[in-house]
Structures are given as structure tokens and as C-alpha cells.
Amino acid sequence: MRPLENDLFLRACRREPTERTPIWLMRQAGRYLPSYRALRERYDFLTLCRTPELAAEITVQPVEQLGVDAAILFSDILVIPEAMGLMLRIEESGGPHIENPVRTAADVAHLVIPDPQEKLSYILEAIRVTQERLRRRVPLIGFAGAPWTLFAYMVEGSGRDDFRRARVFAREVPSVAHALLEKIARAVARFLHAQIEAGVHAVQLFDTWAGLLDPDSFLEFSLTYVRRVIETVKAAAPRRVPILLFSRGTAAWIEALAETGADVLSVDWTCDLARARQQTGDRVALQGNLDPTVLLASPEVVVREARKVLARFGVGAGHIFNLGHGVLPETPVENVRRLVDTVKRESPQYHVQRGEASR
């Protein structure tokens, strides 16, 4: 197979030298794009996720329209809870709702660890269709929700109220909580394995709600299972692909996160990138971390704040430019384009250029 035309993202994941800083954006395929909204007028969200041709089309849109250095599969972290046996619907407001949330040990026992080839085959098919459409221009990133974050939705039944019911559940019946997290972790590991087999070049774990936990609970319910998923995927993967970990609201835990086995830590905008780099040394690459609300401001602000993020990471390999969380739906496309262009134009100064090292 011929090599990727643009492998900047993969080299940065491995902390290898690159000519410039690669950039992609969480939720780069989504509601801020008119081409996405046009599809959403005809199909509901879950239909888009479940139809490989449509998911592939949406995945490729930002690559073609914005020139980002990686594609991320258009999907949702809640496909796993659904494949495990929960009934998912997306409410008018856009929020997820689970009809039969997990509330008892019996509920946990009834959940299955899905065979991805069977229950999640539509996603594996979407990966294959996407790869055809990408024609090896940029790498494709697969993903899954991290166990704690999926647990939070599965017990709460929605994304409301800071998941207080899920947090109480974990404290009240820790053995049941661990049985559930164990099952989720196995499902997630199998799913990521299948995505790698289907051809993704990297995988990202989203622990979006890790920041709700106190220190003991974070170690017990979030970090333990992130580590387990990463170990399982690494031990069994058909080939070695970079594993990225987005753990939100956990800037104070950066050193512990660097010990999970993840190749890249994706950090939110509250994290000091310079300090994170010091703290993690050469153990991981760092991804991030522009505040998504910057993209709601004027183009001048976008350029100024993008420069700050580049400067904060500083000179050297191992930085992937991204937002600190997903692109907001009301973001002007022009600003996203400006951001991508700015990073491409201004990041070479932070990298050693070919031939320059020997000057």
C-alpha cells in the first residue's frame, strides 16, 4: 500500500520531527459546517452515524473544506452502550437519553460485551468507506468513550445534572460499579481493536467527564480503566497505532495520565501546555488546547490566540494542535479555516527544518 500523503499527525504522535505542527479539531465534522447541516436536514443524527456512506461523507468534509491533517470518524461515544443493550435516543434538544439506564447488579449482568463485527459492523464499514474516500491523503482516527464517561451516561441515563446519580451509584455500590466498568472496558478494548483491524491509523479515548471526580474516585473509577483499555489494546492490536487520551478537567493529574500508556495526552484549554510539557517530559506527545470559544471571536483574536498556544508548547516535536474541547455549533467556518491556515503558516518556526540541524 502506498504511504500516506500527509503523515504529520502520526509523526507528531510518535514525537518524531515534523516540518510544522499538525492540526485537526475535535468535532471538526459537525453542525458548524453548512455541508453537515444540509445532511442533517434530511437525516437524524443516529441515521447519519449508522449509515456508512453518510458517516464517511461527513468524516471527509473537513479534510476537503479546511485542509486539516487528520480525519476523525463521524460517530458517537454512545454506540457502545447501545451495542451493550441500552436503548438510546437523541432528544430534540440534542441531548442523549437512555430509556433503560443501569441501576442494579441485575442490569449489569444483562449487558453484553458486543462482538464489533456483529453489533458495530456499521462503524467498521464506515471506516472502510471513509478510507476509500480519503484516498490516503491524511490519517483516519478512530475513537471510543473511556469507561468512566460511558458509565456516567449508562447509569445517569442522560448528560444532565453533572451525572450526580452516576456519581452516587459509584460510591454506594462500588462492587457493582466495578463490575460495570469492567464490562465496559472489555467492550471498549474489543471495539478499538476492531477499528484498528478495519484500518484506522490511530485511536482516541474520550474521558470527557473524568473531571467530575474527586482524587480517590478519579484513580479508582477513571484512571484504572483507561489504563486497562490501553494495555489490552496494545497487547492484542494487529498493528501498533498511536493511542490518544482526552481526559477533560484533569489538568492537575497530568503526570498520572502520562503513565497510562497513552502515546498522546489531549488536554483541555485550562491546562498550561508549557507546564504539562515539563511535567510529562518525553513520555507523551501533547494535543490541544485552544479554548473553543476563541473561534466565536473575530479573526484577529483567532490568530492571536492560536499563536499563543503554539508559543506555549514552544520549540520541538510532539505537539498536535487541536481545541481543548469540540468545535461549538455556532462557530463561523471562516474562523476555523483561519485557524488551520494560521497553524500551517506560523508553526514551522517551532520546528527544526530539514538541513537546518546541521547548519
Add this chain to the structure above:
Amino acid sequence: MRPLENDLFLRACRREPTERTPIWLMRQAGRYLPSYRALRERYDFLTLCRTPELAAEITVQPVEQLGVDAAILFSDILVIPEAMGLMLRIEESGGPHIENPVRTAADVAHLVIPDPQEKLSYILEAIRVTQERLRRRVPLIGFAGAPWTLFAYMVEGSGRDDFRRARVFAREVPSVAHALLEKIARAVARFLHAQIEAGVHAVQLFDTWAGLLDPDSFLEFSLTYVRRVIETVKAAAPRRVPILLFSRGTAAWIEALAETGADVLSVDWTCDLARARQQTGDRVALQGNLDPTVLLASPEVVVREARKVLARFGVGAGHIFNLGHGVLPETPVENVRRLVDTVKRESPQYHVQRGEASR
């Protein structure tokens, strides 16, 4: 004037030895208490805040019903924006709404820096009535919103959408943002000064939304003005009272927060109390930091988690037990009582008892 019957809280603020760890709870006067709900059936929230007799009655309720070691004045951080010229109403859902949010330099110019004796006299009167009712049993804490947090509401007009409009405003027109923060800081400092004159024993600044900011913005828009308010209050105060600072979602900034001049840092439940103590040394006392959702669990969980917080701070002076944020409305009163009793019963082991030091 005779001394306070119980001055544990004030001694802990000054990191002086105490026989046990004092405890009070953010939002201890509020909706989870049946006696509060009974009043709320007859009066709306703002009427309760604005009527000194009612505010005093609510303030004293948790002292008499739960035996906490400090009272905190029943009020709201948005009294300052209102006194500065904004029109505040509380929506049915319980969320605040500002009719005329700040959007331009002209809006900022129109805001006044209120004379508390005039525009906020109802609060100063509530302090005097409360002191009479407390009969020097426990100290009374006054408070105000920190400048950044008030700014967020004043620009956004509500507490929705993670204050994205306020965050964009700060980036887009920083000079206008600083003019506004400057005015707010002066209003807050004057207000705290007046509360101290009226007789409160300590004051707490609430920077509830500091954790939304990236590192540069946190230093520029939050920390600068927290420091300024504290300096101004300290320089002019009629007597020296402890200043407590609650900065939420900023566990990674604990060392910078300890340099603001605050006597006590009130930390949320994501903060590692043992690490925070190491990082701040003997510069500040620490207040916190039980996850409020613990109080939604069983009494056994409440006791177990309370013990963990005590153990995490460890042996020595300078800990005030509190939650990491406010009591949730659906909290059973019995659990709150259990928490207070547990801290009173189990914390003496973490303190040197009289006579024990010489053994």
C-alpha cells in the same frame, strides 16, 4: 463585648491550634432545609434576600438545626451587579437573568460603584439583625462574588452556555473588559469593607467560574482582580478579619492562589487536599472539600467519605471542613446532620489536645 462561644472557625482560619476541625457548608442555608422551603412558599428568593429579618432567620437556621461552627449570611452574589445598575430577576427554573447585560464600553461607563450604605443597606441591616439572633454563639461570614465571576454574569446576562459570550467579550475587547473588572473590583472591595464594619467576622470571595479560563486569561481576568480586592480590603479594613477565597475548578493553580493574600483557600472536591497542603505550606489554611453528591448517598457513605477528607488533610491546624461546592437542593437533612456530627466526633484525633503536647 464578650467573646464568641465557639471561635473554632476563626482560629482555624488563622491556622491556630483547635481541639477539633470546624465545619460549615456552602449553601447551608437553603432549599434542602424544610424550614427554608416553608419561607420560600411565602416569599420569592429576592424578597428573602432583601428583607433583613427574613435573611437573618434563614442564616441562623443551620446553626440551630445542625450545629455548624459558622453562619454565612443568606444573600446572593448578584446583589452587586444589581446595585451597580443591572436589572436582575430570578427565573422560574431558579436561574438568574439580567435584563440589561453589559455589552459595550458605554454600558460599562453607565455602571455605578455603589455606596453600600445606600444601595446595599438591606444587607448591612441583615448582618446586624443576624448578629443579634446569633447571640455570639458562632462567627458570621460575609461574602461577595469575585470580579471575574460577577463579570461573567454581567456580560452573559445569565448562567447559561458556560458563559461563552462573556469569554468572547473578554478576548475581543480586553480594554473594555478590564474597565469593567476594575469597576467591579472597587464595588466588591467597598462592599466587603462595609460588611466588616457592620460586624461580620470573616469574608469569603466566590470565584465560582474561574475554572472556565485558560491559563493566560485566568491570570489576567481572575487572579489579578482577586488580588486587588484582597489588597484593598486588607489595607482599609476597620479590623483584620480572615479572607477566604473559593476559586472553583482551579486545582492546578493552588500555588498562585496562595499568593493572593487570602488567609484561607476554599477548594473544590477535585482538589487533592494533601497535595494542596504540601504546595501551600503554612501560607494559608484550607477549606473543603467533600463532593456535595456524597450527601445524596447513604449515611454510611457520608461517614466513610467524611473520614477520607479528614485523613487527607491529616494531622495539624488549618483545616476547615466544608463541601467542594454548595449543598444540593435534594440533599436529605439527615445526611447533613450526620456529616456535621461525624466531623465533630472524629476530627479530634487530627489535633493536638490541650495538655497533650507536653506529655
